[in-house]
Amino acid sequence: MDTKGLEPIFSRYEGEVSDLIPVLQDIQDEYRYLPKDALVVVSERLNVPLTQIFSVATFYKMFSLVPKGKHQIKLCLGTTCHLQGGPRLLDSVTNRLGVEPGGTTRDLQFSLDTVACLGSCAQAPVMMIDDNYYGRVPVASVPKILKIYKKPKDEK
Ligand code: FES
Numbered sequence: 001m002d003t004k005g006l007e008p009i010f011s012r013y014e015g016e017v018s019d020l021i022p023v024l025q026d027i028q029d030e031y032r033y034l035p036k037d038a039l040v041v042v043s044e045r046l047n048v049p050l051t052q053i054f055s056v057a058t059f060y061k062m063f064s065l066v067p068k069g070k071h072q073i074k075l076c077l078g079t080t081c082h083l084q085g086g087p088r089l090l091d092s093v094t095n096r097l098g099v100e101p102g103g104t105t106r107d108l109q110f111s112l113d114t115v116a117c118l119g120s121c122a123q124a125p126v127m128m129i130d131d132n133y134y135g136r137v138p139v140a141s142v143p144k145i146l147k148i149y150k151k152p153k154d155e156k
Contacts, residue, residue: 001031001035001037001038003037003038003041005030006027006038006041006042009023009026009027009030010023010045012026015045015046016046017046017047017048019046020042020046020048020053020056021056021060023042023046024042024053024056024057024063025062027042028062028063028064031067032064032067032068032069032070033063033064033065033066033067033068034057034063034064034065036065039053039054039057066104067104067108068104068108068111069104069105069108069109069110069111070108070109070110070149071109071110071111071129071130071149072110072111072113072128072129072130073093073110073111073112073113073127073128073129074113074114074115074118074127074128074129075089075090075093075101075112075113075114075115075127076114076115076116076117076118076124076125076126076127077090077114077115077116078115078116078117078118078121078124080117080121080124081117081118081121081124081125081126083124084124084125085124085125085139086124086125088139089125089127089137089139089142090114092139092142093112093127093142093146094112096142096143096146097110097112097146099111099112100112101113101114107151109149109150109151110146110149118133120133120135122135123135123136124136125137129145129148129149130149
């Protein structure tokens, strides 16, 4: 990767060890994952051992060491959503996208994760795509919702 793209990120920080997590968050936002080449540069610039950076990167669920999809799906399987059809909703999404929770579609359009609660239990079952909430989601509406986020060439 071209690590020159990291310069705008480093310019926002002092280069202190305490900047590690914010810098990693910015890299994750920019690239949708933490490329190894970028972590090597972070190690040099913040003077933090690479092993420590990998520990942080693997500890927090918000970071990924593999490319994530353009759109992040968070499907709730908390107690209320579970009772209100969350598992059926998950089956529909996984079948439709061909990806299991924790995975990313081959075309890098979607990453799918399950979560314990999205704080909207009254709307169960709930899922989020990027910053958008979908509540009381009928299984039948999954194709229509996903279509909103698909690349135009994928539309049929
Ligand atoms: S259990 Fe799903 S939003 Fe709370």
